[in-house]
Amino acid sequence: MSKEPVAVVGIGQTRHVAARRDVSIAGLVREAAGRALDDAELTWADVDAVVIGKAPDFFEGVMMPELYLADALGAVGKPMLRVHTAGSVGGSTALVAAGLVAARVHGTVLTLAFEKQSESNAMWGLSLPIPFQQPLLAGAGGFFAPHVRAYMRRSGAPDTVGALVAYKDRRNALKNPYAHLHEHDITLEKVVASPMLWDPIRYSETCPSSDGACAMVLTDRAGAARAPRPPAWLLGGAMRSEPTLFAGKDFVSPQAGKDCAADVYRQAGITDPRRDIDAAEIYVPFSWYEPMWLENLGFAAEGEGWKLTESGVTALDGDLPVNMSGGVLSTNPIGASGMIRFAEAALQVRGQAGAHQVDGARRVLGHAYGGGSQFFAMWLVGSAPPGS
């Protein structure tokens, strides 16, 4: 028996900001979930199950927050699942929800991911002191910056590319009312002049810390037929993982990322991603990860990704727009960040992306990664159902 086609019929998110002191965690997730239901013109009673994700519990210090969020998400009396795969969790949460529909376990599933970073300190949560071990000497940016230098060495990319990515994404965010950072006076010169925190990563090339939630309503063919607005159809979705550190790990282009993309493309019948995919929303927390992931995802040959960025191919009006929403560089409620990528891909193929809509986007990739480039989750969504 073939899989049930999966459609995204509702999308909702909060206006992401540094601190939402006006709402509890329940109030935050409720806002996104309510907007997704409104978009789908459904009620709580129409939802068969809830799949929720967030990053480590240490980030807010609420152990198993899904238990207390059941009533805020209308999950009382229904199945509720929690997913956790570090920073990729927003993506893997959506894929777990999609799997429930594809397997015909449930007809309509609400999936949601969130983070309320203002209630804690993610850096603290990620660097708990371990007895006998040397403390990490450099912080989150310091963990990733050496990999960026390795990419620059391997590809021969000019050192200007990172700033170009940051400038592009922050400008895209100006078109997205839900984005956290709206730097109206941003210029390339300002990005370049921003402090060099972890050389080669500048301040303006790093992601912010945000409070926010993102939700989607996924449903089957029958649900899609009743939907008030065009659905986004799942054409392929996959997850892969590998250890954070092992002998032979390629931090610049991890094998798990390549395998994950290949699986998605196989499912969707994509033979040339650069030609067959219209836009991509990829998880870029530090600017240089755009060219790195473009190569890892097969949009460019190894060592060539930076050329797509430099030549404007990844600009909003380019041939392969990347991070139309403004990306993680403009909005980062960590647990929700992956789902925001997936939701942006769906918004694009539904033609609902507003001022950051890519004209004629028919197939768009959503991508998330997490841990020390350890977990990968991706989906490809289309404006037409699979097989059509």
Next chain:
Amino acid sequence: MPDVLSAPLVVEFPFTRSLGPVQSAFLTGLRERVVLGVRTTDDRTLVPPVEYDPVTAEEIRDLVEVTPTGTVTTWAWNHAPRRGQPLTTPFAWVLVRLDGADTALLHALDAPGPDAVRTGMRVRVRWAEERTGAITDIACFEPYDGEAGEPGATGKSVPAGGHSGVFGDPITGIVAPARLDYTYSPGRAQSAYIEALSARRTVGERCPSCRKVYVPPRGACPTCGVATAEQVEVGPRGTVTTFCIVNIKAKNLDIEVPYVYAHIALDGADLALHARIGGIPYDQVRMGLRVAPVWTEGARYPDHYRPTGEPDAAYETYKELL
């Protein structure tokens, strides 16, 4: 085999909570010696109140005051109170259904012993002297012989109908300190590694299957999934494979910025470890730089690595070790 190390590990953080409208009213009410519940769509009163109806999922905001007297619905005796618990002497954990409420609140009951506690017994709130807008504004419950709804508990009568939930100077956020006490053990392989470091030797383990040398050792190869036991001394010299220049001062680290944080492949190791580079201006550090550890008296790890003066390693020799 050396002893396996172990040490206490305390994880604690003062988390903050934005309360939202319902919890804000509830905790501010406690400060004012008012216990608020919330009315559900099927006309039940939930204490403590919640923001969303557990049956219909509708947003609920209809606050109602209940009396500070109630009935124990179940309990458990706590023989040995721990740090941070409501009372320092043995007490009963109780679920109390306050008069006027349909659900029970978890709190502590001050009683002389378990024989003095029973399901169905009547209790009342003992308010804390100093109240700040927290659940601890209820110091605990205590046995009470009066009737339900009598004003005797606080000296105030309960208003009929709902409560506005509006108070002056409302509490909108609280600090919720969390603390976990662990005993941490790094296990056999790491213990042996640390033991060797005390003699300024770096000893990893080789995977019997893929032959890769892991430093620090983990006792197993993450790629092959097999145990590792063969010890291999590596270094002390190594090669800087990649690095960054840290320009922001990290909390709790007494290192002047800028400094170089590098991945170093020790000679004979199959993956890089991370350390600081010194003894060279930060802007002269480069990939391929040959380095050696610099120890300080009594330290468990090298303080930093310094250049050896050897010619730089060729990129081809370390490009798989970034």
